Amino acid sequence: MRLDTRTPDTLTLGTGVPLERLSSEYGTEGRVRFIDLQPRPDDLRAEVLQGLGQSPKRLAPKWFYDQTGSRLFDAITQLPEYYPTRTEIGILRRDGEAIAEHLGRGKVLIELGSGSSLKIQILLAALRPRLYVPIDISRDHLIASAQALARRFPGLEIQAVCADYSKPLALPLETDWGERAAFFPGSSIGNFDPPEVRAFLQRVARLLGPGGALLIGVDLIKDRTILEPAYDDAQGVTAAFNLNLLARLNRELGADFDLERFRHHALFNAEASRIEMHLVSTCTQQVQVTGEVFDFTEGEGIHTESSYKYSIQGFQRLARSAGFVCERVWTDEQGWFSVHCLRVEEA
CATH class of the missing domain: 3.40.50.150 (Vaccinia Virus protein VP39)
Incomplete structure (x- = not known):
């Protein structure tokens, strides 16, 4: 060097x-x-706590891209x-x-x-x-x-x-x-x-x-029949990409998200003209992130991405x-x- x-x-x-x-x-x-x-790391912590404190809960899509997330996105671009x-x-x-x-x-x-x-x-x-x-x-x-x-x-x-x-x-x-x-x-x-x-x-x-x-x-x-499969593929790569965000928070912020208790959900919001990606809680639960506790009801989502x-x-x-x-x-x-x-x- x-x-x-x-x-x-x-x-x-x-x-x-x-x-x-x-x-x-x-x-x-x-x-x-x-x-x-x-x-x-303090930037990630501050934004995550702010986003999870909102109603509805939100996480910014820029945090998808750790090393694993970048690799998964590269795989997404190859999907049919x-x-x-x-x-x-x-x-x-x-x-x-x-x-x-x-x-x-x-x-x-x-x-x-x-x-x-x-x-x-x-x-x-x-x-x-x-x-x-x-x-x-x-x-x-x-x-x-x-x-x-x-x-x-x-x-x-x-x-x-x-x-x-x-x-x-x-x-x-x-x-x-x-x-x-x-x-x-x-x-x-x-x-x-x-x-x-x-x-x-x-x-x-x-x-x-x-x-x-x-x-x-x-x-x-x-048409939504083209849009929605692009963000919810049959192989589940986009779901893994979305869930990896929670794995990153567990690793980098010491959070305790149980990935088995969240599922990927993508839909086209025609009124807003955007695809929305969510991580939906499959049960009533509590999650800890850097000492702060967040309550989830069954069916409650975290909005992780919009694609207008x-x-x-x-x-x-x-x-x-x-x-x-x-x-x-x-x-x-x-x-x-x-x-x-x-x-x-x-x-």
Whole structure:
């Protein structure tokens, strides 16, 4: 390992946070710089206690992604019922050159929610960025993905940032890297409630600066017979993914959830236009989390994820309200999924 002595510039996503855990770690090729802004255990504890104290009880989906959760989600993307990943990949393959023309080549490319998946490989090959900045909350998954991409793209500079991108944060990047573009794949924007979408997009717009481009995947409204199996597959992988959240709380917070007393439940809420995932108590019980006791009645759920589905026009209205110009949209032939190129409005 060699130390990086260059001076970082700070690009801010929101109001910024102290950069107390900046480190430089290099893989075997010496091209991956790792910046550790991983949420502290106290952050997890505070958010979990607050969420379980609400009515109805809630846990944020960002906490799914420990090492096991990241592995299970990778398995979900391969399931026959889970259409978003393969559909988005199809769009990127078919329209990669047009997408590259709109985003612009040779820029800084920031990926919100990193991965070594085929999606980012397609985009990196088309865009040939001067710097790739993956941001992810799962530290081990992020490091492994960044190192895999460094091997796949030998000339690529990578600065991997372990952070919670759903909150304001600052990105310490090298100076003079030039124009920026961002990639937010997989319809992860659907995990935010609509008012949160606007605030999040405003932060991304400030990060990119006037004229900066955002490529974002957005899942579209469709029949519940397609939507619900995508979040409740026949093999039970999504159920294991959801229940692993409780296993994480047991391990990291000393909670005493009995996973046998909760079941996975997914449904499409047509009125809200969203898939909802819940962990439902199968009996009346009490659960202890870091010394605090929470009562559950039989049938009571913990809301663990929302995944909003949009019309193209509905999402574009949200994007415009956050300061973006809707430049281009690509969809698959069935109209199940959309990929939008948004541009930050010039001052």
